Amino acid sequence: MDLKGRASHGLHISPEDVQRFCEFLYRRTGMSFTEAKRYFIDRRLEDRMTATGSSSFQAYFSLLRADADHEIEHLINSFTVNETYFYREDHQLRCMTSSLLDVITSQKKPGGTVRIWSVPCSTGEEPYSIALWLMENWPQVDSYNIEIIGSDIDTRALKAAAEGIYGDRALMRLSPDLIDRYFRLVAHGGHQIDEGLRNSIEFTRANLIDSNDMAPYRDFDLIFCRNVLIYFDDASRRQAAENLYGCLRPGGYICLGHSESMSRISPLFRVARFPDAIVYQRPEADDG
Amino acid sequence: MPLVRGSKSPAGGDPAPHRAALDSPDAESRWTAARALSGDADAVPLLAATLGREPVPRVREAIMTALMRVGNAASVEAILPYLRSQDAGLRAAAIEALQALPEAVAPFMAALLSDSDSDVRLLATELARNMKASEATRLLCDVIAHEQHPNVCAAAIDVLTEVGTPQALPALEKCAARFAGTPFLPFAISVAIARISSAEG
Amino acid sequence: MADIGTPPKVRVLVVDDSSLVRLYYMSALEKAGFVVEQAINGIEAMEKVLSEPFDLVIVDVNMPRMDGFTFLRSLRCSAADVAMLPALMISTESGMQDVAEARAAGANFYLVKPVADTELVRHVCILTGVAL
Numbered sequence: 118m119d120l121k122g123r124a125s126h127g128l129h130i131s132p133e134d135v136q137r138f139c140e141f142l143y144r145r146t147g148m149s150f151t152e153a154k155r156y157f158i159d160r161r162l163e164d165r166m167t168a169t170g171s172s173s174f175q176a177y178f179s180l181l182r183a184d185a186d187h188e189i190e191h192l193i194n195s196f197t198v199n200e201t202y203f204y205r206e207d208h209q210l211r212c213m214t215s216s217l218l219d220v221i222t223s224q225k226k227p228g229g230t231v232r233i234w235s236v237p238c239s240t241g242e243e244p245y246s247i248a249l250w251l252m253e254n255w256p257q258v259d260s261y262n263i264e265i266i267g268s269d270i271d272t273r274a275l276k277a278a279a280e281g282i283y284g285d286r287a288l289m290r291l292s293p294d295l296i297d298r299y300f301r302l303v304a305h306g307g308h309q310i311d312e313g314l315r316n317s318i319e320f321t322r323a324n325l326i327d328s329n330d331m332a333p334y335r336d337f338d339l340i341f342c343r344n345v346l347i348y349f350d351d352a353s354r355r356q357a358a359e360n361l362y363g364c365l366r367p368g369g370y371i372c373l374g375h376s377e378s379m380s381r382i383s384p385l386f387r388v389a390r391f392p393d394a395i396v397y398q399r400p401e402a403d404d405g
Numbered sequence: 406m407p408l409v410r411g412s413k414s415p416a417g418g419d420p421a422p423h424r425a426a427l428d429s430p431d432a433e434s435r436w437t438a439a440r441a442l443s444g445d446a447d448a449v450p451l452l453a454a455t456l457g458r459e460p461v462p463r464v465r466e467a468i469m470t471a472l473m474r475v476g477n478a479a480s481v482e483a484i485l486p487y488l489r490s491q492d493a494g495l496r497a498a499a500i501e502a503l504q505a506l507p508e509a510v511a512p513f514m515a516a517l518l519s520d521s522d523s524d525v526r527l528l529a530t531e532l533a534r535n536m537k538a539s540e541a542t543r544l545l546c547d548v549i550a551h552e553q554h555p556n557v558c559a560a561a562i563d564v565l566t567e568v569g570t571p572q573a574l575p576a577l578e579k580c581a582a583r584f585a586g587t588p589f590l591p592f593a594i595s596v597a598i599a600r601i602s603s604a605e606g
Numbered sequence: 607m608a609d610i611g612t613p614p615k616v617r618v619l620v621v622d623d624s625s626l627v628r629l630y631y632m633s634a635l636e637k638a639g640f641v642v643e644q645a646i647n648g649i650e651a652m653e654k655v656l657s658e659p660f661d662l663v664i665v666d667v668n669m670p671r672m673d674g675f676t677f678l679r680s681l682r683c684s685a686a687d688v689a690m691l692p693a694l695m696i697s698t699e700s701g702m703q704d705v706a707e708a709r710a711a712g713a714n715f716y717l718v719k720p721v722a723d724t725e726l727v728r729h730v731c732i733l734t735g736v737a738l
Contacts, residue, residue, distance in 0.1 A: 133603035140625045141567060144646060175604045179538060182568070328440060352473065352505045359440065359470060362463070380650035384498075384671045385463055388649065390656040390685070403432045403461045493673035501670050527698065528668065555720050556698045563624045588722030593626045 134174040146347055147378045161195045190348045197376055201242045204290040209372045210250040212393035217370050221338045230262040234340045238267030241278025242287055244318045245310055268323040275320045281310040326353050331360040337369055344374035346382055358383030365399040372396045424451055432461045439467035444474035453483030469502040481509045488525050500528055507535040514544055523554045530560040541568045546576035559593055566597040573601055615641045616734045621651040622666035634723035648677025655688050661734045667697040675711045682712040692733055696721055
């Protein structure tokens with residue numbers, strides 16, 4: 118045992134073990150690592166082996182393959198940045214205003230409704246970011262009715278989202294000017310987002326995997342479903358993708374998280390490339 | 406049209422209109438119907454029959470999902486014939502649905518791995534990937550001991566590289582001897598042996 | 607004598623759901639001086655092809671979620687900068703009908719598995735205009 122109390126000296130991970138592990142991770146999630154990132158993997162693998170009390174790589178790998186105690190979720194968590202903050206992965210927001218909305222509104226009359234869904238919305242950073250971004254970057258923001266819905270399975274997160282109070286970390290990507298215009302300081306510290314914005318977003322509870330939950334959500338033009346599907350097992354991912362398909366109108370778009378790909382989830386969507394991002398589209402029509 | 410929650414039997418709501426809608430000329434109606442019948446064990450024969458004549462890929466996917474959610478022997482039997490399809494897309498869809506059901510598929514594995522059609526044998530090796538390591542190793546070692554078709558062996562070795570236990574080493578060595586001097590297989594076997602051997606140490 | 611510089615490396619995308627096949631092809635192609643990327647099925651292949659330039663795609667048939675034929679058909683209907691990407695299809699099938707089907711889907715060339723590494727490199731050189 119070393120000073121930290123971890124049995125790290127007993128953990129022997131051979132290059133073949135790492136290869137086996139990397140191939141499993143790549144096949145399952147699409148995440149791949151170059152030789153240069155080898156240390157990154159070693160560290161996390163050791164951490165997970167220790168956390169699960171695995172005495173050997175083989176023991177850990179069996180556990181991982183069986184997804185015992187949601188180990189896959191813990192593992193992926195250790196490889197991804199999990200915090201939510203305003204303007205996270207903003208290239209997709211840029212894609213929305215630079216490319217997607219042009220296509221979306223080409224099918225709508227002026228004054229028509231654009232429906233955007235953030236699911237899961239967690240504590241609201243994403244739906245509020247969408248609203249903020251639109252107001253700041255979309256010249257036609259006043260020409261259409263924009264409906265933004267934020268949904269999550271966690272009712273406590275939804276409550277926090279409705280309150281709209283955020284710490285400095287959540288706002289770290291926002292300019293002081295933006296914060297000044299859209300937030301105000303509140304009594305216990307933290308910044309609360311403008312009341313008008315809080316009232317303009319509908320927050321609801323929904324479970325992506327539950328077709329009944331998802332059934333009332335229809336005709337969305339754009340869905341942000343970022344950094345959640347990667348954690349689901351195969352069957353649940355498939356089910357969620359099918360549900361999301363039904364929630365989009367034909368031709369509607371869906372954006373996944375930066376480590377996620379429909380190649381690991383579902384064949385239902387078309388890969389759509391734009392200057393700022395690769396997103397996915399529900400086909401306009403069925404062929405065949 | 407309300408969607409019925411997937412379960413062993415439809416939770417409230419009459420399945421009859423959904424069953425009728427499986428024959429609708431409209432793809433969207435058929436898709437909704439398949440999703441409504443998801444997990445409905447009684448609907449398996451009907452879903453299986455519809456699958457065979459469904460031309461629209463996303464409806465086929467929904468029917469496969471519906472069958473997968475039932476996950477019993479009958480639903481596995483309904484999906485298995487599509488491993489023989491001439492349509493690569495249908496074969497891919499079938500394998501994917503079956504991969505989610507390792508327990509339900511297990512009783513069929515021996516027969517699949519000795520099917521007269523080498524394509525079926527090849528696809529079936531993939532189904533061992535989600536099984537327990539010891540069982541997968543046993544099944545796949547049987548394959549590589551007797552299989553003449555190099556591509557089926559290659560597929561089996563690919564899965565063994567991930568899940569194989571040290572029990573697989575003798576069978577891999579013998580297979581290497583059998584296919585010595587042929588393209589790709591000696592390489593594949595050497596990688597499998599290296600990965601599995603490292604697990605022993 | 608003017609320095610014409612080193613020619614840019616030829617970029618190949620290997621698409622196969624078997625990690626061993628990808629490893630085999632990638633090692634051989636990298637040794638031969640190609641830059642190689644990988645994808646596990648047609649969807650990932652489409653993402654990569656749309657994100658970075660390639661000179662050739664090598665595509666298997668039986669892959670989960672999107673098979674090789676569906677990928678090729680999709681590729682040939684894609685944006686102009688990728689629709690003409692040369693494609694070498696590698697299949698387990700050796701029948702005339704399978705070759706015809708591959709060509710109809712948009713394959714430029716067709717090989718039958720298992721393909722030896724030397725044979726693969728030779729074909730890739732020919733298809734990308736690299737001297738053997």
